[in-house]
Amino acid sequence: MSRTRRSPVPDQACIEAQGQARAAAAEIGRPEWVGEHIGAQVEGDRVVTHLFACLDPAYPGWHYAVTVVRAARAKYVTVNESVLLPGAEALLAPEWLPWKERLRPGDLGVGDLLPSSADDERLMPGYSQAAEDETAEDGYDKQMVWELGLGRARVLSETGREAAAERWYTGTSGPDSPIANAAPAKCATCGFMTPLAGEFRQMFGVCANEYAPDDGRVVSLDHGCGAHSEAELPAGGPEPLTPVVDEMGYDNIVFDDTTELELVASGTPAESKQP
Secondary structure, three states: OOOOOOOOOOOHHHHOOHHHHHHHHHHHOOHHHEEEEEEEEEEEOOEEEEEEEEOOOOOOOEEEEEEEEOOOOOOOOEEEEEEEEEOOOOOOOOOOOOHHHHOOOOOOOOOOOOOOOOOOOOEEEHHHHOOHHHEOOOOOEHHHHHHHHOOOOEEEOHHHHHHHHHHHHOOOOOOOOHHHHOOOOOHHHOOOEEEOOHHHHHOEEEEOOOOOOOEOOEEEOOOOOOOOOOOOOOOOOOOOOOOOOOOOOOOOOOOOOHHHHHHHHHOOOHHHOOO
């Protein structure tokens, strides 16, 4: 037969020790911060936790929890623990994250150091990148000597290359940016685009146009902007038409004598002019 765990019996002395619990809560805060008695929780035999509302404006939604106990065959109740606990609507700090997960592009400033861990999956030893045709006949690895001679103990791994390619391609210098959609042509046909070396050459290059928004940055070959080397200004519009005068609604009068023109302009009849 399996033994069943019985529920603890509420201890009446511990239940009635609200005043003692309130005084213990005031010791960890202030008396005016200890609010109404919320309730009591039976933790075990002769162990009860009293809950009080917290009125501290810096801790909305929190409550004081004071645990009181009474020893077996003892007459008096003692305070075991006093803490401030968050409630369901309490304002809490965000969950802690390691610095590697909190770090964002642009966080590194002048004088800051960002060391790479030994197990960084984006990197691999430089000698592991050597191809079969770069192995010398006497047994040593020319690629390893070349990389270590330049101080490059580690180079990009396949994971690092894939991460960089996805970041560049889906960023503002990729094919889906608004400036690329409005460009007259792609970077692959631009004279200012300098292709990268290695496997990146198939998809990316560096813009070398000082007037382009991506000057000095990596761009995808299907990116583009208005500073394309082969961009042309749109053809000029048609010449404006000369105005057409409607001569059907009035008479075209030609004056031989300017004196008559002046009389018409002033509204004086010609026959009323005195000689």
